[in-house]
Amino acid sequence: MIKLWNYFRSGTSHRVRIALNFKGVEWQYQPLNFLTQQHKEKAYLDLNPQGLAPAIEIDGAVLFQSPAIIEYLEERFPEPPLLPGDAISRAKVRAMAMLIGCDIHPLNNLRVLNEVKALTGQDAPPLDWIAHWVAEGFSALETLLSRDDSRHPDVCFGTTPGLVECYLIPQVYAANRFKVDMTPYPLIRQIDQACSKLAAFQKAHPDIQPDAPGK
Ligand SMILES: N[C@@H](CCC(=O)N[C@@H](CS)C(=O)NCC(=O)O)C(=O)O
Structure with a gap:
């Protein structure tokens, strides 16, 4: 199961949620509480040393940086496409x-x-x-x-x-x-x-x- 570490109000998290839903794949919500600085705790820094949301666990890898995640989703799940043909x-x-x-x-x-x-x-x-x-x-x-x-x-x-x-x-x-x-x-x-x-x-x-x- 795909896991997305994210925070409800984070715009970069919001982007990836849209892309995942657009692709119609199932995924699991892993909350990161910004108010308690959970994104700066060791458990999360082990996944994303930048300590920023989001990060995603997918296909045995952990990816971060929302543009990289979205481009991966586009390659991995080509339909429906997020990018035009030419x-x-x-x-x-x-x-x-x-x-x-x-x-x-x-x-x-x-x-x-x-x-x-x-x-x-x-x-x-x-x-x-x-x-x-x-x-x-x-x-x-x-x-x-x-x-x-x-x-x-x-x-x-x-x-x-x-x-x-x-x-x-x-x-x-x-x-x-x-x-x-x-x-x-x-x-x-x-x-x-x-x-x-x-x-x-x-x-x-x-x-x-x-x-x-x-x-
Ligand atoms: N370029 C990164 C930026 C990530 C980013 O800035 N995330 C924000 C949320 S929108 C964050 O984690 N902020 C926490 C903080 O500033 O402490 C991406 O697109 O994933």
């Missing part, structure tokens, strides 16, 4: 995913926010900082989406959801949680709405995971 399209899709995964998420990750709070001496999450990086990334993505008149309006590329939505939906969830103004991004909002009706995304939603408050 190389140029795949590069375009990966670029949109990386726009989020490399250039928004890492700047707003928990450990970075904690460092910003420490440097600025504030207690509350630095909402301006968070909104700045979301706005920079989402503006570029919104422009890309507006230029592509061949895509279905419910997805970022082509006619079905795939890799980009694995990255985008968790980032929109985080943006909403931190009260980022989403009104400038109607195309992104439409895609988020459309994905919220699909089972793979519903089952991956942070609020219904076993370690979410009230579960």
